[in-house]
Amino acid sequence: MDWIAMATGFILILMGLYGALTNRNILRIIVSFSVANTGVNLVLVAVGYMRGRTAPILDEAVPMADAVTRIIDPLPQALVLTAIVIGLGVTALMLTYAYKLYEEKGTLDISKCRDLKW
């Protein structure tokens, strides 16, 4: 199971990168990065997964005493949550940029956005 998640994650990352580097349209680039970010999150969770263990929620099902042996490492999941929030922020910011650029230039083609160079 976990290796499938891991492999899917990496495939998503590579797909995202490929998309981000080959699409000219800024919106498509942003979507590609979202795909790649999802892949990263998947990898994160997959790394934290331990075979045969349960979710790291302490309740009647998993008493405090044997939590260490029964739950998976909660840390990567916490990381993923934070990473998702940050990813959301960055994506929002990029979308704002895309909107502003479209207002400014009337196009979403990134190769048209080359006023600054050398």
Added chain:
Amino acid sequence: MVSPLYIIAVGLGAAFLLGLLPEKWQRAAYGVTLLALALMGWIAGSWLWAFALQGAAPVEIFTAGTQPPFAINFRVGLAEASLALLMALTGLHAALYMRDTLFKQGRRAMAVLLIFVMATCGVIFTRDLFNLFVFMELVVISTGGLVLLSADRRALGAGLKYLIVSQLVSILMLVGMVFAYHATGTLNIDGMAAAQVDLFKGGALAFFLMLMAVLAELKPFPANGWGLDIYESAHPAFAALFSAATGAATVYAADKLLLIGGAQWLPLASAIGIVTFVVANIFALVQDNDRRLLGYSSIAQVGLILTVIGQRDLLGEQYYFVAGGILLAHAVAKAGLFWLSGLVAARGLGDWAALRGHPVLVFAFVTFIALLVGLPPFPGFYAKWELAHALAANGQLWLLGLILFGALLEAAYLFRWFGYVLKREQPQTGLLLQAIKEDVALSAVVVAWLLAYLWGELSGQGNLLQAIPLLFALLFLPLDWLPAKLKNGLAVAGLVGWFYLHYPSYDALQLIFAAVMLPGGAIILLASFQTQQRRVGFYPAAMLMFAGLAMLIEAKTSFAFFAAWELLTVGSYFLILRGKHSEPHALSYIVFSLGGAFLMLAGFALAAQGVPDFKIAALAQVAEPFAPWVFALLAIGFMTKTAAVGVHIWLPGAHAEAETDVSPLVSGILLKAGLFGLFVLLMTMGKQQLYGVELTHVMLWIGAISALIGNLLAIFQEDAKRLLAYSSIGQMGYALFGLAMMNHLGWLMALMFVINHYIYKSMLFLSVGGVAKRTGTRDMYRMGGLITLMPLSFIATMIGIIAVSGVPPLSGFGGRWIFYNAIMTAEYRLPMVIIFLAGPIAFLYLFRLIHTIFLGQLKDELRTVKEAPFWIVLPQMIFVVALLVFALVPGMALRHVDAYLAPFFGGQSGLDWAGLTITSEFGYWSPVSIMLVIGVIFATLFAWLLFVNRRAQPVKQFNIVFAGERPFRPETTHFAWNFFAPYRKALGFLTQPLVTIFWETLTELLHSAADILRRMYTGNGQTYAIHLLAFVIIVYLLWMGGL
């Protein structure tokens, strides 16, 4: 004391508070912003105080009520506190600077600024990897917001490119981090360092990804196009933050991260850093947009710091001193320059000439440039010194060479820019002055000087800002509003006073040089009484040069020597730059001089081999295999100052284009600094062999060829001051030759040249300068017949050329006499032949000075010319007297030197100084009798001439007829232009500007390469992303492949 955690809390809290304020309360919001930033600064400052002065131990701050690795922890020590202070202060200044923009954009923009500063502080404090990632992302997001504050619409594109790259960075970081966590079971940086991540399977790769992510934020070559675009288009106050704050915080993050990897990753940091440093500086050469240039320079500086981080183990205790010095110098200078750029209306480098009307702003600009280049007394100078020594002591010579090369390039384009500021056409409305912006920029100047003092205190080498000569020179800055005459009086008094107080402690050699440089300088400065008004900028520059000279003579350690050398170089550069058309020449002077100085730095560093406080005298104990290299490096360094052939091309322009009273200063006095250095070098190190070649023999050849080429070029000049300048190359060639002979008389002759050349070259430059001032031209063929109109200048020139040419009865002959004695005992025949050839050539050009300027036909437009001004003539007359005295009793000065030199050559004196006659093994020289004999011959011939011509009748100027044609214009009867045409035909091949072509081609190559290669920054965000990926992959292949 308040916990440093409040720095974060205040920033975050104030940002949230801003969100709660009503939209209309702009002032309140701005007040909250400033207050929060000031509070953050105060907390950081109080901790810095505690760490630095009260010796407090670093504090650990735990969150969530538990210890790491189960919760995030911060650590704040000296480095963190100083960096946090830097963040808060640059943030505060940015808020002040951007007041109008922030008011326009409202409280949200202010909140973003607060978040930015808070996040950079977080990057510095945190010891947790994931927390580091969070703060870095916060920096990214707030950067994305602040970039939009720019009035430049192109910033939109730049911000987007940055976000694209930062997405890649965060992917690398997260993937690397989670695997590193998997390998070590902790996210704590120190915990991970203890676990030695490299030992685990895949750990090295995980660490590699994280390192790449952090390094990518440092804008390494080639993955840095996005950074450049931001620098170019962002609001200057944000560009300042981006350069100073982001740069410093990320560098610190890289430093922490490298703790995890351990020592084997350090070379990688150095390699990436040095490549970035050199390449960014090369690319910057061809920039003409000011902010993009500053961007390249920022990237280069951060690269340099990364290089230093990679040498952490090698620097040991000095690490924070070196890295901190370079980092703070970079941050303050770059912030200051970006702030200044906001005051300049247009973006071309030449548009900065608008600053010229405001001496305070020019001073600020100079301060920042000196800070960046690492000139004394600024922190970068001390840091560079320690770094060079550590590298040389550990055999990292390639790295040292590359660092110095990059630094030279950086100095070149920065000083070229400074030349534009002072020399380019001043635009009418080039400045957008605003009091608050000006104050912000000037506050950086204050910080720069405070840092200079601080680093001097910390250096353990003696604080340059406590050196009295330097302080005296700096005193002229606040006094610059006084009239020039008053300042000149103070300067003269200072030079004479310093000499009077110190001469008892000098040995004979120091005394000769000090006498030439200090009271000698005072005599030349008499000519400066001529100038009216205030002469802004002259005295700080001149006194800086004299301060350097005074300190050079007294220098006991290599550090003091080198610091003095750089001071005098910079001072003389400012002096030379004052000439009307001297912009390119001053640039070539400073580039050659700094190049020479860097070679000296390398030489001293190699010689010291890690010994702190290396004494100059200890050069004598430098052993193989370093000794010949040290000798060569130092000798080339000194020879750039004496303009030996090969590195001479700066001299003619620099000396000729300088102002009337500056030419004698830089020719008569400054060149002697190089000779002093050579003396010191030869006295301590003596003969050295490199691959079996006797190095002094090479110097002998260089001296001989310099003498020949210098003299030969001088005869073909039409410009009188250029002629004198080329003649200096020849004269210094003689002196070099004398020194390189490595015998007693050779050295004596070189010393004789020190005195002689000072007197006659100063005198000739002054008289020619006076003539040029009156006639309005320096072209000799436009003059003629001035003998009756300017008799005193004529006398000075006449005496001067007699002295230079070395014919009896003046002191030049004494020099020749010693010289002939010296070469009788020397072994080398061929260079001797060359130097003999050079002698008669000197006659040719000297003759022109008299013939073309003072004899011949008076030109129509010059009929009303008056004698040169009194103050220019006065020093010439003093020099005439001095020449006569020195000609009559040379023993007065030379016998002491002779005795002083004796121990270096087996204790025997070369000459016998009994009475007024000087005797050598080949003959004797009696100056008084010679003077009498010549006087009698002259008087007799003159009387005979008068007798023969007693019936001659005076004729008018055109009372002559040539071939049936009666000339009516003076030009037709005075053959003056291209005077030595036949010689040019015969010897012209020797005067091909091969050396100039060589250096020009080299510069051209660098510039073209930069211009072609920088096109890789296409401006396309996707290309930049590919650059980053390519960077990661290439580094992976090169590094991990080899690991």
